[in-house]
Amino acid sequence: MHELLLQTFLNATYAASYIALVAVGLVLIFGVMGVINFAHGELYMLGAYGVVAVYVGAQQSFLLAVAVGLMFVGLVGLLMERALFRPLRDNPLSGLVASIGLLLILQALAAIFFGVRMEHIPPVTQEVLRFSDGVSLPLQRLFVIVAAIVLLTGLWMFLKRTRFGWALRASAEDREAAQLQGISVTRIAQLAMVIGAGLAGVAGALTAPLVRVYPYMGHSVIVTVFIVIIVGGVGSLEGAVIAAIAYAFVHTFVTTFFDGVVADIVGLLLMLMVLVVRPTGLFGARDRA
Amino acid sequence: MLAIVPEAARFRYLLAWTALAVLLCALPLFLSYSQKEILVFTTINVILVVSYRHLTLTGEWSLGHVVMMGCGAYGSALASKQLGLAVPLSMLTGGVCAALVGWLLSYPLFRMKGFYFLIGSFAAGEVIRLLWKRFRDPFGGPKGLKRVPGLEEFEFAGLRIDFFDPVPYYFFSLAVAIVCIWLLWRIERSPLGWSYHAVHWGDDLARSVGIPTRRLRRRAMVTASFFAGISGALLVHYVGTVNPSRFNVEEMVYVLTWAIVGGVATLYGPILGVVSLTIVNEIILREFGLDQWRPLFYGALLIASVLFLPKGLESLVAPARSMLSRLWTRSA
Structure with missing residues (x-):
C-alpha cells in the first residue's frame, strides 16, 4: 500500500508537469490576447510530431528534435497571431471560431502527412530509477519533470525580472494603459504567442515517447487544460500551475484506485464546486473574462 | 399612391414565403437517398441551433447544449422503450427531461459569466455524458441504447406513410421545426424576450430597474434546453440508436x-x-x-x-x- 501511494505520487508529479506546461502557455495567450485558443492541444500535437519527424524520421538526436519542435511550434504561434488573432482582437467569439478552424486544419495536415495510425517512438533511454520494490520512475519521465521545473522557473524570472516581462504583464493587466506607456502591444502579443505556443510544443515533444502520438491527441489535453486554467482563474499563471498540480494528483489517484471515467467525473465535479464557491476561479480577478 | 406601397410589399412577402414553402416541399425530389438523410438531420439541427440562439439572447454562450439534446434523446428513448409511451408523447417527455436537467444545472452555472460559464457548462455537460457512459443500466454504457422504436406508420387517404423512409420523416420534423421556431419567435417578441435583450446589453442597468437577471437567464436556459431536447428526441426516433459520443x-x-x-x-x-x-x-x-x-x-x-x-x-x-x-x- 505504501509503495502504491508513493508510485502514484510519482505518476501524478509527471502528469502535473506537462499539464502545467501546456496550461501556462494557454493562460499567457489568454492574458495578453484575450482569446481562448482552442487549437492549443493541436500545438501540443505538433510538438510531438516534430519528434516523429526529426528523431524517428531523420534519425537526429532527441534534444535536437525537441529544439526543432519548440521553434517550429513557436513559429506557428507567431503566424497565428498575425493571421488570426490580430485581425480579430476585439472579437473573442470570432477568435474562438478561428482557432477551431485552425484546429481542424492542423489535425487534417497531420493526418495527411503522417497518417492517422499511432506513431511508435522508441524512448531515448530505457533506464528506470528504482527507489524500492514497486516504486520506480522511468528516466524519460524525469526529463519531463525537470524540464517543466526549469522552463516554468525561467518563465517566472523572465516575467518578474526583465523589462519585456514587465511589459508583458502590463499589457495583460490593461492593454490600453500599457499602450499609453509606450509599450508596443503587437510586439508583446507576438512574444506571448511564441512563448505560449512554444511551451505547448515542448510539452508535446518531451512526452512524445511516453504517450500515444496521433493526429487527434490534442483533444484530451485541451479538455484537461481548460479545466485547469478555469480552476486556477483565467489569466493567473500561478493559479494555472497550482491547479495543474491539484488536478493531476486528484485524477491520478482516483484513476489508480477506481477507474478513468470516475476520475474524469470527480475532476469535473471538483471544478464545478470550485466555480460555484468562487465563480472566477481560485486566483482569478473579479472583473476579468 | 401611398396605399399601394405596403400592398405591393405584402404581395412580395407572400410571394417570398410561398417560394420558400414550395422549395422546402419540393426539395426531396432533387436529392439522392443519402442527401435526403442529411436533409432530415439538417432539419433537426435547425431546431437545435435556433434553441441555442435563444440561450445566447441573454449574452451567455454554453458548451453544454448538445448534452441537453442528448437528455431529450435519452429521455425520449427510455420513455418509449421502458414505459411504453407512444412516440409523440415520449418526444414531449424527452423535451421535459432536458428542460428539467437545464433547470437543475442553471443554478450552479449562472453564478459564472463569460468564459467561466462557457467552460462550466462544458464541464456540467461532460459529467452528464460520462454518467451515460458509466451506467449501463439504464443508459446502456458506451454503446448506448439500441432498437429505439420509431414513429408508427399509418394510412392516410389510402397512402401508407412509413417513417423509416427519410422523406415522410423530413416532413414530420419540418412541421415540428416550424412549430418550435414559431414558439421561440413568439417568446422573443414578448415582453419576456425584450427583457432577455435588456439582460444581455445592460446587465447592471437591468438589475437596477428591478429585472431579476439571473432568474431570466435561468428561464432562457430552461426554454432552450426544452427545444434542444425535442431535437434530440426527433433524432433518436429516426436513427433508432443513441450513444454518449454522439453528444x-x-x-x-x-x-x-x-x-x-x-x-x-x-x-x-x-x-x-x-x-x-x-x-x-x-x-x-x-x-x-x-x-x-x-x-x-x-x-x-x-x-x-x-x-x-x-x-x-x-x-x-x-x-x-x-x-x-x-x-x-x-x-x-
Whole structure:
C-alpha cells in the first residue's frame, strides 16, 4: 500500500508537469490576447510530431528534435497571431471560431502527412530509477519533470525580472494603459504567442515517447487544460500551475484506485464546486473574462 | 399612391414565403437517398441551433447544449422503450427531461459569466455524458441504447406513410421545426424576450430597474434546453440508436460554429449558418471525395468567414433584399 501511494505520487508529479506546461502557455495567450485558443492541444500535437519527424524520421538526436519542435511550434504561434488573432482582437467569439478552424486544419495536415495510425517512438533511454520494490520512475519521465521545473522557473524570472516581462504583464493587466506607456502591444502579443505556443510544443515533444502520438491527441489535453486554467482563474499563471498540480494528483489517484471515467467525473465535479464557491476561479480577478 | 406601397410589399412577402414553402416541399425530389438523410438531420439541427440562439439572447454562450439534446434523446428513448409511451408523447417527455436537467444545472452555472460559464457548462455537460457512459443500466454504457422504436406508420387517404423512409420523416420534423421556431419567435417578441435583450446589453442597468437577471437567464436556459431536447428526441426516433459520443464536445463545436458563422443577431442567422455549412461540408466537399482533406477546407472556411464576414452570413441578407426589391421595382 505504501509503495502504491508513493508510485502514484510519482505518476501524478509527471502528469502535473506537462499539464502545467501546456496550461501556462494557454493562460499567457489568454492574458495578453484575450482569446481562448482552442487549437492549443493541436500545438501540443505538433510538438510531438516534430519528434516523429526529426528523431524517428531523420534519425537526429532527441534534444535536437525537441529544439526543432519548440521553434517550429513557436513559429506557428507567431503566424497565428498575425493571421488570426490580430485581425480579430476585439472579437473573442470570432477568435474562438478561428482557432477551431485552425484546429481542424492542423489535425487534417497531420493526418495527411503522417497518417492517422499511432506513431511508435522508441524512448531515448530505457533506464528506470528504482527507489524500492514497486516504486520506480522511468528516466524519460524525469526529463519531463525537470524540464517543466526549469522552463516554468525561467518563465517566472523572465516575467518578474526583465523589462519585456514587465511589459508583458502590463499589457495583460490593461492593454490600453500599457499602450499609453509606450509599450508596443503587437510586439508583446507576438512574444506571448511564441512563448505560449512554444511551451505547448515542448510539452508535446518531451512526452512524445511516453504517450500515444496521433493526429487527434490534442483533444484530451485541451479538455484537461481548460479545466485547469478555469480552476486556477483565467489569466493567473500561478493559479494555472497550482491547479495543474491539484488536478493531476486528484485524477491520478482516483484513476489508480477506481477507474478513468470516475476520475474524469470527480475532476469535473471538483471544478464545478470550485466555480460555484468562487465563480472566477481560485486566483482569478473579479472583473476579468 | 401611398396605399399601394405596403400592398405591393405584402404581395412580395407572400410571394417570398410561398417560394420558400414550395422549395422546402419540393426539395426531396432533387436529392439522392443519402442527401435526403442529411436533409432530415439538417432539419433537426435547425431546431437545435435556433434553441441555442435563444440561450445566447441573454449574452451567455454554453458548451453544454448538445448534452441537453442528448437528455431529450435519452429521455425520449427510455420513455418509449421502458414505459411504453407512444412516440409523440415520449418526444414531449424527452423535451421535459432536458428542460428539467437545464433547470437543475442553471443554478450552479449562472453564478459564472463569460468564459467561466462557457467552460462550466462544458464541464456540467461532460459529467452528464460520462454518467451515460458509466451506467449501463439504464443508459446502456458506451454503446448506448439500441432498437429505439420509431414513429408508427399509418394510412392516410389510402397512402401508407412509413417513417423509416427519410422523406415522410423530413416532413414530420419540418412541421415540428416550424412549430418550435414559431414558439421561440413568439417568446422573443414578448415582453419576456425584450427583457432577455435588456439582460444581455445592460446587465447592471437591468438589475437596477428591478429585472431579476439571473432568474431570466435561468428561464432562457430552461426554454432552450426544452427545444434542444425535442431535437434530440426527433433524432433518436429516426436513427433508432443513441450513444454518449454522439453528444461530445466536437458536436458542440459544430453547433457553436453554425451559430457564429450564421450570426445570432436575427432568428434566421443560425439557420443560414447550419444550412450553408452543412451544404458545403456534407454535399459539396463530399462530392470532391478526398475525405482526409474535408476538415482542412471546412476549417479554412470557418477562418475565412470570421475574418471577412465578422457579422455572420445574416449581414448579407439586408443588402441582398434591398437589391432584390430594387430589381423588382425596376422590372415592374
